[in-house]
Amino acid sequence: MPAPLPHEHLPSVPALQVRSDDITDGERLGDLHVFNDWGMTGQNLSPALSWSGAPAGTRGYAVTCYDPDAPTGSGFWHWVLYDIPASVTELPTGAGTGPEFKGLPQGAKHARNDYGAKEYGGAAPPPGDPHRYVYTVHALGVESLGVDTDASPAVVGFNITANTLARGHIVPHFGV
Numbered sequence: 001m002p003a004p005l006p007h008e009h010l011p012s013v014p015a016l017q018v019r020s021d022d023i024t025d026g027e028r029l030g031d032l033h034v035f036n037d038w039g040m041t042g043q044n045l046s047p048a049l050s051w052s053g054a055p056a057g058t059r060g061y062a063v064t065c066y067d068p069d070a071p072t073g074s075g076f077w078h079w080v081l082y083d084i085p086a087s088v089t090e091l092p093t094g095a096g097t098g099p100e101f102k103g104l105p106q107g108a109k110h111a112r113n114d115y116g117a118k119e120y121g122g123a124a125p126p127p128g129d130p131h132r133y134v135y136t137v138h139a140l141g142v143e144s145l146g147v148d149t150d151a152s153p154a155v156v157g158f159n160i161t162a163n164t165l166a167r168g169h170i171v172p173h174f175g176v
Contacts, residue, residue, distance in 0.1 A: 002068070002069065002132070003068040003069055003075070004068065005068060005132075005134055005169075005171070006066050006068060006075070006134055006136070007134075007136070007167060007169070010161055010164075011161075013164055013165060013166050013167055014053075014055055014165070014166040015053070015166060015167070015168050016051050016052070016053050016054060016137055016139055016166045016167055016168030017051060017052045017053045017168055018049060018050070018051045018135070018136075018137050018168035018169060018170050019049070019050050019051070019170075020047050020048055020049050020050070020135070020170055021048050021093075022047035022048045022093055023047045023135065023170055023172045024170070024172060025170045025171055025172065026171065026172070026173075027172050027173075028130075028172060028173060028174060029122075029123050029133055029172040029173065029174040031043065032045050032047075032093070033045060033046070033047050033122050033123065034122045034123045034124070034174060035115075035121055035122040035123060035124035036122070037124070038124045039124075040122070040123070040124045040176075042122050042123070043122075044097060044120070044121065044122045045093055045094040045097050045120070045122075046065075046079060046091070046093070046094060046095055046096030046097050046120035047093060047135065048090070048091060048092050048093040048095075049063065049090065049091050049135065049137060049170075050089060050090035050091075051089055051090070051137045051139075051168060052089060053166070053168075054086075054089075054139040054165070054166060055139065055165050055166050057141055057165060058086050058139040058140065058141070058165055058166070059086050059140060059141055059142055059143045060082075060083060060084055060085060060086050060140045060142060060143045060144065061082075061084040061085075061086070061088065061137060061138060061139060061140060062080075062081060062082040062083075062084065062137075062138040062140060062145070062156075062160045063079065063081040063082075063084065063091065063096075063135070063136070063137050063138070064077070064079060064080050064081070064134075064135075064136050064138070064153075064157070064160070065077070065078040065079035065120070065133055065134065065135050065136075066078065066133075066134045066136070067123070067125070067131050067132065067133055067134075068132060068134065069125070069129070069130075069131040069132055070125070070131065071126065076114045077113050077114045077153035077157075078113055078114070078115075078120065078121045078122065078123070078133065079096055079110075079113055079119075079120045079121065079135075080110065080111040080112075080113060080153045080156050080157070081096055081104075081108055081109070081110055081111075081120075082108070082109055082111065082145050082147075082156060082159075082160065083107055083108055083109045083143070083144050083145060084105055084107075084108045085105055085106070085107055085108075085143070086143070088105045088108075091103060091104070091105075096110070096119055096120035097119055097120050098117075098118075098119040101119070109149050110149060111147070111149055111150075111151055111152070111153055111155075111156040112149070112150065112152070112153070113153065114153065118149055123174040125174060125175055125176060126176075127176050128175065129175060130173040130174055130175030131173060131174060131175060132171050132172075132173050133171065133172055133173065133174065134169050134171050135169055135170045135171070135172075136167055136168070136169040137167065137168055137169070138160050138164050138166075138167045139164065139165045139166040139167065140160065140163045140164060140165065141163050141164075141165050142163045145159040145160065145163065146159070147159050
């Protein structure tokens with residue numbers, strides 16, 4: 001039985017429509033978005049994402065990528081981007097990948113991921129069954145979460161959940 005997706009046990013909220021030219025729900029994650037260390041040879045670029053359907057009162061967004069299948073007991077956070085302005089409804093390929101962060105909206109902040117870096121970190125599962133990567137866009141009722149970029153993904157996630165008005169996701173998979 002697979003691990004639950006990260007939002008299955010949270011309060012229900014309306015759905016955002018999330019699209020990508022780079023990743024497809026239920027399909028294999030391309031090497032463009034796979035980690036380039038830990039034995040992986042991907043390009044480690046964050047995927048292009050766009051979204052629509054945010055409810056009235058949306059004042060900002062957050063984007064996360066989470067692997068619920070990681071053998072940790074707590075999953076693995078690959079990307080935690082928050083304080084995205086409400087006027088932004090898309091991120092280009094590589095926006096979350098440093099050090100230049102080309103395409104990252106002004107004011108947006110990265111919390112550290114479970115690799116320990118403040119940027120996108122691609123898929124790098126151990127050999128075995130494929131893992132799912134849950135790319136989620138959260139519409140928030142606040143402009144800023146008010147958390148430091150050194151906060152853990154769990155602390156940022158707590159604040160995201162407390163302020164979520166709507167969310168949508170794309171879930172590709174990857175395995176070696």
